[in-house]
Amino acid sequence: MMIVNKILVIDDEEHMCWALEKGLRQEGYQVITATRGKQGLELIRIEVPSLVILDLKMPDMDGLEVLAKAKELIPYLPVIMITAHGTIDTAIEAMKLGATDYITKPFDLDELKLVVKQAIMVSHLQEEVTFLRTELNKKYGRIVGNSPAIQEVCALIEKVADSNATVLITGESGTGKEVTALSIHQLSSRREKPFLPINCAALPEALLESELFGHEKGAFTGAVARKLGRFELANHGTLFLDEITEMPLSMQVKLLRVLQERQFERVGGTDSIKVDVRVIAATNRDPLECIRKGTFREDLFYRLNVLPIHLPPLRERKEDIPMLVMHFLEKFSPSQGQLISPEAMGLLLTYEWPGNIRELQNVIERAVILSQGYEIKPHHLPKEIQKTPANRCENQQGLIINFPDQGISLEEVEKELILKAIEKSNGNQTKAAQLLGITRSALIYRAQKYQIKL
Known part of the structure; x- marks a missing residue:
């Protein structure tokens, strides 16, 4: 029409x-x-x-x-x-x-x-x-979690978002540093302007310089036309420099000058170009250790570390795992209402997650594919997660389930978990479902199955 x-x-x-x-x-x-x-x-x-x-x-x-x-x-x-x-x-x-x-x-x-x-x-x-932008933000630009650690990060993001000062995000690989940088951009007055990420470890020095600052025609072999760099393309927006501690020392000097003077020259050019760019940097290494080793400039560190944000590893915020699981299920199976069994969720809660949120995302995507739209069971999870000790499951609230020698009724355990979640949430069905890592409709189905009044 x-x-x-x-x-x-x-x-x-x-x-x-x-x-x-x-x-x-x-x-x-x-x-x-x-x-x-x-x-x-x-x-x-x-x-x-x-x-x-x-x-x-x-x-x-x-x-x-x-x-x-x-x-x-x-x-x-x-x-x-x-x-x-x-x-x-x-x-x-x-x-x-x-x-x-x-x-x-x-x-x-x-x-x-x-x-x-x-x-x-x-x-x-x-x-x-x-x-x-709204749809992308729903899927990729949202920090998920209610743990005190992540709420502290969210509060800090809101405070620093509208500043023009540089931000240095630290944390292990897979903790969500780019999502955090994007969240800062989206909450700032620059939200309508570009957000451009670049991985400083992914390019050799010559290419990295060209990517950041651009080059003039004929600046080097293969430079058949003028190219604008990320600093120009991100003008009035945000430039995200990931793995900043991997940047070569000679490039660190040039970056420091841009941060101080807000201007630069293209490779092979002589004209100074002024820009208004918010710089957010990130690293999975300890910057101070890199300074001690001589691989990272101390003056650049202090220029970037105006507003520091540290992201906790997933093993320190395991209470966020059910919410993250539901987020990824919605992302990878938005129309199927994918479910995950309490046994599988228990294994996810017990696992230590060396790869952090990125590893969890990959695990859920794999499980969605293997389960073919049915409930995700333990055998849909990777072997290393299945090997988590089965006779003891401990969550962040201190709940311990000891597996008796004579065995236990899985249905009784599931029913008890549902009752505890309803009690914990004061009868709020949506919150109870989040605590169990299932959808509200799945909670209603299971409650009817065990004749539990909601």
Whole structure:
């Protein structure tokens, strides 16, 4: 079905409304009109137009006032102002208040049609970008967990997000350093600008310099055209330098200069290029140990370590494992409502996770594939996790289950776990399901199976 864009024309001159309505309808737009500012605002509330064409001078309410109130109703609503020759300064003021564009009277109708077409196109692109960014954030840019350790990290992220100071994220491999950097970017005023990551250990020195600072045509063999580096491409946004302690010492000197002076030259170039980039760095090594070994510059460390964030390993926040498991199940099996058995969850809670969250993610993805949509059982997990001692399971709350010699009823254990989760959550089904690492619908099914009243 074709979506017809709705345009609202607000102008106190009825013949102008008529002319614009006729001309825009010929382009396939649905057009509604208002001859008063207050009437126009009411139509914005009711009709939610795709675009507004607004006259600057009206008797009941000034066009700038209408613009301001329209932006309060729909912040991203495109508004094109119509102004007379003598009020260009006012039109510029309208642009500062959020107007998309302005045209002056008398104007050519074809010119207006072009401005309208471009404004609607840009608006649709912005909506798509916002939607895609939201969807990506749901899957990849969200820190998952309720443990005190991770909540402390989240609180710190919120505090440092809107600063322009550099951030140094430390933590073992797989603890979520890039997700943390992305979260900082998304909470900052730079969120609409680029977030560009680069792994400093993945490229040799010559290529790393070109990737960071760009190069001019002919700077070296194979440089057939000018290339913009990550610092230029990330202007007004965020540059994430992963594995910063692996950067060669000669490159560390150049990076330090950029951080201090906010300018650089492309490889083979002489012109200084100024940039406004927020730098976030990360490492899985101890920076102070690298300084002692002479592989990392002390002055660069202090320049980066303005706002330090340390990520705890997963073995120190095991209470977050059920929530992380549900997050990855939703990611890898969003339409199947994948379940995981209490026995499998018990093994995941007991395992020490040397690869941290990245290892857990890979384990869940593998289990989803092997289980083929059915409940994930212990045999769907890797051998090293299955080898976790089976006669003793200890979680972060100190619960210990000793396996008796005469055996035990698995159904009775499962029923008892469900009862304990319901009691722990004060009857909140969603929270109880999270505590058990299952979905709410799975909790309801199991409760009915054991005749447990929710």
